[in-house]
Amino acid sequence: MTVAGPSDGARPPMISMHDVQKHFGTLHVLKNIRLDVPGGQVVIVIGPSGSGKSTLCRTINRLESIDSGDIAIDGVPLPAEGKGLAQLRADVGMVFQSFNLFAHKTILQNVTLGPIKVRKMSKKDADELADSLLQRVGIAEQRDKLPAQLSGGQQQRVAIARALAMKPKVMLFDEPTSALDPEMVNEVLDVMVSLAREGMTMVVVTHEMGFARKAGDRVLFMADGEIVEDGTPQEFFTNPTSNRAKDFLSKILTH
């Protein structure tokens, strides 16, 4: 078992990463990552391109393997592979920059696939669940279309509904709005804000400062594979301590 989070009583942290190391060949992409995320916390991950944000996200559901260290979700260490890993991944929702909806399946089928195949839900129950989730993200009328027939913003909302259909304990978002036309960014962020308000544990890689301030409980600033700063959004945006963070903020805030 991994170590429980600090001062959190009996409840283990929802996500805990200890001394996680990851290399791509000779490139050290994650350096000694230690991170405890208590249930319900919304963590914003920010940092320059190539700093390891995506890799951090992807190791949390083991889409990317790690070289050493421990990762546990809700106190359960990540299994290395096989059925156990698949089961654990089902508890961790993931939303990608490029949506990745199943291109050959309808919107409804995209959402019901996991509940039916992984959670063994009946088709009828899964359809009901999917309809209510599609309603919630505002695309109920599109349920019988194919992903390519939807706008980027709509596709990303379906992707969120698809992840939510698994009733995940944690949601990971890797730059969910970076591939969207500007006018579609807010429709996706709105869904994410409401999720955050409902107490979902979230890790969100994003450069949307408005969202970070509005929904974030905590900001991690990453550079060169390390977590360089770890504080509240307020602290981070008004008073960053490291030079790298100051430099980065000056670059993204001057526009």
Place this chain on the structure above:
Amino acid sequence: MDFSFLSDPRYDVLGAFWVTVQLTVWSAIGAFILGVVLAAMRVCPVPLMRGFAGGVVNIVRNIPLTLIIIMMSQVIANQLGLRLATRQPGVNPQAFLDTQNFRLAVLGFIIYTSTFVCEAIRSGINTVPPGQAEAARAVGLTFTQVLGIVVLPQAIRAVVAPLGSVLIALIKNTTVASAIGVSEAALLMNTLLENEADKFTAVFLVIAAGFIVLALPTGLVFGSLAKKASVKR
């Protein structure tokens, strides 16, 4: 030109082409299934399976089909004693031999053609963006589910046209079955050429036309199927 052999009861042209059709259909079904299995093995994470499937494909598809079909008969059936039909004692063995040779030929075509199906599907897998499999894994699907539900269906839809070409090649390749005495169109042609040598052009035209009648619509059907099946991204 003298087409009188068409009405000669000794030569059953339609029957011979019917055997060609049956060879094609059974071989196509088997080759598709085996080809999908080989393709799945070639992309699976177990190195032993990948290596095995890769080896089979690279050996089989580089052997001439004639050799494979003769091997089926000489080695697999005659030396190793594989029986694909039951032999009734006291009955004329010709019926047994016909069924046995037909099935050996089908087995040979399946093994040979499946390697081309496998390679077509593998190139289809390369057209499926990696994000598709990633999203499927993230939802909690197992490797087999990711492949069977998300990757292979998209891969196969992407290669309907090439699979059509494989099928057309198979239709024509069934002529090799004449090498082990299966009485399909090419065997009939050999018989005709022996007995009716003076009608060479007419015989040639009839047999060629028969294959065109089978192959041309196949190409057209697969062409339009390919358009319908393609996955919009």
